[in-house]
Amino acid sequence: MTITSSVSHSSASLRVSFSGAFLCALVSCFSLFTTFAYSASKEELKGVSDEISRQTSSLSSQQKKLNQLQSELKKHEVAISKLGQEIRSNERELSQVQANLTELTSQKRQLEQTKQQQTDTLEQLIKTYYLTSRSNNLPQIIQGGDAEKMDRISQYFQHLAQARTEAIEALAKTQSELTEKEQQLSEEENRQSTLLANKKAKRDDLVKAQSQRKGTVNKIQGNIRSNQSKLAELRRNENRLKAEIAKAAKRNISPMNGLGSYRGKLPWPLRGSILHNYGTSQSGQITWKGIVINAKQGEAVKAVHSGKVVFAEWLRGYGLVLLIDHGKGDMTLYGYNQTLLKKDGDQVAAGETIALAGNTGGQSRPSLYFEIRRNSQAQNPRRWLK
Known part of the structure; x- marks a missing residue:
């Protein structure tokens, strides 16, 4: 009985020892596998992290390049606008010079006619x-004692001398x-010659600036060719516009009656x-908040x-913009x-010319972007226009 119990006890101890060893081995293997798997995961994560960093860097670089291109576009388009204003002013001045020349030429012609008449009169008097x-011999008249005739002739000569x-x-x-x-x-x-030369030089500068602008626009379009990039740019542009409208509304409290009636x-x-048209898709979920009119x-x-x-x-995105406040939150x-x-x-009056249509903001064709806002909310312009 005792021997049997000893054997049984030994067998149990052996089984326990074997089980412990197996578990230790199993835990050791699992630990090695986990370490290996963890190392592999770390490598993969590092690769993913590196790729994310690379893409972020690429996006950051792309955005930086886009910002630089937009700054160049602004510079070109503002320069073109300034040249346009100078040429317009130049043309008005030329028009005034031409009117002056016409008036001076007319005055000169009248003076020449007057001079000719005065010359003829002077010749006739002489x-x-x-x-x-010759016909009146004064010595003979004096000797003859005709005082009345002498006085009459003397007065006549005085009159001729005065007239002359x-x-x-x-x-x-x-x-x-x-x-x-003539001077x-x-x-x-x-x-006029100076203005014409100046106008020609400004026209040449304008052509050069327009050419540079076209190259920049092409680069911008290439930079935001993907729908995602275009969508992001449109969102940013829309936010910039909202911010400017909000700032303008905040600093201007107009006493005018608005557009309601x-x-x-x-x-x-x-x-x-x-x-x-207002409300149609511009790109993705971005819709037009106004209308674009061909011009x-x-x-x-x-x-x-x-x-x-x-x-x-x-x-940015809208080019040269005018925002007019009409009162009561209407713009x-x-x-x-x-x-x-x-x-x-x-201050502007209804129907007054406020700008000249163009294609600034990187547009490919001349047009006008027109919005109506009530308390900063975009309205459908076609419901307000005749």
Whole structure:
């Protein structure tokens, strides 16, 4: 009994020992496997992390490049706008010079006619004086004692002499005025030549700037070719616009009555076919918050209602923008302009030309981007326009 119990006990101990050893071995193997698996996971995670860093760096680099290109675009388009304003001013000045030249030429022609008449009159007076002197022998009249005739002839000679003096003075004055007009004409002609040369130089600069802008636009389009990049850029542009509208609304409390009573009665800012309608897709889930109207380059853009300009600058994605406050939270926005003719703080009347249409903001064709906002919320412009 005792022997059997000892054997049984030994067998049990052996089984326990064997089981412990097996478990230890199993735990050891599992530990090695876990270590191996953990090492593999670390390598994989490191690879994923490196790839994420690379892509982030790539995106950051791409965004940086895009920002740089947009800055270049702004520089080109602002320069083009400035050149456009200078050329427009130059053309107005040339028009005034031309009007001056026409007026001076007319005045010169009249003075020349007056001079000719005065010359003829003076010649006639001299001739009359000479003939009168010959036909009236004063010594004989004096000897004859005809005092009455002598007095009459003397008065006549005095009259002729006075008339001749006046004619000479008038002729001298006319000649002086004529010389002055010729000098003014010469100065205006020189001014015209300078303006024409200046205009040609600015036109050349404009062509150069437009060429540079085109190259930058192409680079930007290549940079945001993917839908995701385009969508991100559109979102950023929209947020920038919202921020500017919010800032303008905050700093301007207008006493005007707003657009409320003009729904469906507002004139169009310019006439043209609609390229993009309010609410239609721009890209992905981004929709148009206004309308895009086809336009001719340099076409007049008019204010749809009287108000105050509260923003007049270049804005990424929208180019040269004018924002007009009409009171009671109502605003109208005019984008893609080639040239702005009004500045921040200007009062404008309904129908007044405020800008010239263009394709700034990187647009591929001349058009006008037009928005109506009520308390910063975009409205469908077509419900407000005639």
